[in-house]
Amino acid sequence: MIRFDNVSKSYPKQSRPALRDVSLEIEKGEFVFLVGSSGSGKSTFLRLLLREERASHGRVHVLGKDLARLSNWKVPHMRRQLGTVFQDFRLLPNKTVAQNVAFALEVIGKPRGEIRKAVPQVLELVGLGGKEGRMPGELSGGEQQRVAIARAFVNRPMLLIADEPTGNLDPQTSVGIMKLLDRINRTGTTVIMATHDQQIVDQMRKRVIELDQGRLVRDQSRGVYGYQH
Amino acid sequence: MRAQFVLSEIGVGLRRNLTMTFAVIVSVALSLALFGGSLLMNEQVNSMKGYWYDKANVSIYLCNKTDKANFPSCAKGAVTDEQKKQIKADLEKMPIVQDIQFETTDEAYKHYKEQFGNQPLATVVTADQMQESFRVKLKDPTKYEVISSAFQKRPGVQTVEDQKDTLKSLFNLLKYMNWGALGVMFLMLVVALLLIVNTVRVSAFSRRRETGIMRLVGASSFYIQVPFIAEAAVAGLLGGALACVLLVSGQQFLVNDLLATHIDVIRFIGWSAVLTKLPLILATGLLMPALAAFAALWKYLKV
Numbered sequence: 044m045i046r047f048d049n050v051s052k053s054y055p056k057q058s059r060p061a062l063r064d065v066s067l068e069i070e071k072g073e074f075v076f077l078v079g080s081s082g083s084g085k086s087t088f089l090r091l092l093l094r095e096e097r098a099s100h101g102r103v104h105v106l107g108k109d110l111a112r113l114s115n116w117k118v119p120h121m122r123r124q125l126g127t128v129f130q131d132f133r134l135l136p137n138k139t140v141a142q143n144v145a146f147a148l149e150v151i152g153k154p155r156g157e158i159r160k161a162v163p164q165v166l167e168l169v170g171l172g173g174k175e176g177r178m179p180g181e182l183s184g185g186e187q188q189r190v191a192i193a194r195a196f197v198n199r200p201m202l203l204i205a206d207e208p209t210g211n212l213d214p215q216t217s218v219g220i221m222k223l224l225d226r227i228n229r230t231g232t233t234v235i236m237a238t239h240d241q242q243i244v245d246q247m248r249k250r251v252i253e254l255d256q257g258r259l260v261r262d263q264s265r266g267v268y269g270y271q272h
Numbered sequence: 273m274r275a276q277f278v279l280s281e282i283g284v285g286l287r288r289n290l291t292m293t294f295a296v297i298v299s300v301a302l303s304l305a306l307f308g309g310s311l312l313m314n315e316q317v318n319s320m321k322g323y324w325y326d327k328a329n330v331s332i333y334l335c336n337k338t339d340k341a342n343f344p345s346c347a348k349g350a351v352t353d354e355q356k357k358q359i360k361a362d363l364e365k366m367p368i369v370q371d372i373q374f375e376t377t378d379e380a381y382k383h384y385k386e387q388f389g390n391q392p393l394a395t396v397v398t399a400d401q402m403q404e405s406f407r408v409k410l411k412d413p414t415k416y417e418v419i420s421s422a423f424q425k426r427p428g429v430q431t432v433e434d435q436k437d438t439l440k441s442l443f444n445l446l447k448y449m450n451w452g453a454l455g456v457m458f459l460m461l462v463v464a465l466l467l468i469v470n471t472v473r474v475s476a477f478s479r480r481r482e483t484g485i486m487r488l489v490g491a492s493s494f495y496i497q498v499p500f501i502a503e504a505a506v507a508g509l510l511g512g513a514l515a516c517v518l519l520v521s522g523q524q525f526l527v528n529d530l531l532a533t534h535i536d537v538i539r540f541i542g543w544s545a546v547l548t549k550l551p552l553i554l555a556t557g558l559l560m561p562a563l564a565a566f567a568a569l570w571k572y573l574k575v
Contacts, residue, residue, distance in 0.1 A: 120490060122488065146482075147489040150486045194485075
């Protein structure tokens with residue numbers, strides 16, 4: 044599903060590379076936590092997956108495709124098989140919940156009938172049944188994140204990438220979001236989640252990948268957030 | 273491509289940047305109106321050229337009594353009848369000559385009075401001071417040199433003058449004015465294009481949240497860019513339509529109602545010339561801003 048072969052990434056004007064010689068493999072259906080302090084290279088890792096950046100060295104394979112060889116005009120099609128969720132939700136404030144989710148399908152040209160069917164279905168799945176007509180501003184943070192997850196999942200992606208999805212939420216709400224991500228994972232979707240939330244990682248007991256200064260320092264199945272020092 | 277979705281996006285964009293859109297429309301309209309205007313002006317000048325050049329003659333002025341002092345070529349005094357006959361005979365022999373007319377001093381005086389009758393100088397000029405002349409019409413008006421070289425140095429001939437030269441300087445003036453108008457148009461066009469580029473960037477910036485999401489969920493760059501390009505194209509098309517209105521009303525009120533009724537000498541170009549320019553102006557109004565928008569987005573909305 045995902046393979047990194049000796050991947051390094053350095054940005055221009057920065058002497059220290061953001062990722063150094065990272066090699067790993069993630070199988071279909073896995074749930075993976077990506078942990079590490081700020082500046083450890085988590086964001087770069089996710090940006091490489093999304094092909095927002097290209098690796099400086101090494102190969103990145105996502106969904107069986109070598110991203111270095113993927114031409115620019117094919118990138119959008121690749122991204123349709125990925126779902127993305129962010130800490131700041133990134134909802135459109137002037138659209139309703141249902142419109143926000145529908146937007147993701149409209150802009151990739153899905154037929155209207157399909158959109159009309161898929162949107163209520165996915166909103167039901169994330170636990171927002173009955174709130175289709177609300178505006179994002181009227182919702183709690185947890186509910187907004189559910190809308191964002193619904194939008195990421197409505198096209199049934201093979202891979203869901205979550206960049207600190209619980210970063211803005213209180214612990215109790217976070218648990219709800221994690222349950223939702225777990226449920227999505229159980230449908231067969233691979234989930235990669237970057238997080239700083241120690242409690243969540245320790246509770247879920249999933250595979251943990253830790254980056255430190257761009258290096259892969261730990262890859263542990265059923266791991267915890269960090270070693271006890 | 274969902275047309276309804278794209279249309280609503282265009283509407284939102286145009287309304288959000290209402291002032292900028294207005295500026296784009298006006299500047300596109302003005303530059304395209306100038307463009308069309310100078311095209312028509314050019315056509316007008318060409319049609320006048322054809323008309324006047326056709327009437328233009330080569331004049332061979334003959335010496336009169338008073339020219340002896342003023343023109344070295346007339347040092348031997350006024351032209352004799354013998355010389356006149358000889359010139360006429362030689363002209364008739366030349367294959368390039370189509371028509372020859374002789375203008376007597378009296379006729380010349382009459383024409384002079386018609387043209388300059390009101391000026392103080394005209395009151396002191398007498399018929400004696402006028403020259404007799406041959407008005408020669410050529411089959412090919414550009415071959416003026418043939419006549420000039422044959423008759424310039426001949427006894428009894430004062431000067432050989434191509435009327436076309438006089439007209440030429442007039443038409444050159446018109447041509448330079450037309451170039452000036454084209455220059456102004458070009459500057460206006462640059463202003464319009466810069467405005468469009470700026471408007472599109474502002475538009476892209478104010479919708480960066482939407483476009484960011486579109487990129488994430490895998491919308492093709494075509495889909496992302498189309499609303500912006502269409503926005504510019506719609507504004508440009510409105511500007512083009514406005515330019516057409518300006519040209520049509522210019523033809524109606526300025527040319528047909530005003531100029532044509534007061535100036536009889538010039539045959540003004542008609543509606544067909546104006547109407548054939550309109551599609552070109554509309555197409556330019558549509559395509560040029562669209563291309564400008566596309567260029568502006570090139571850097572901003574990368575995958």
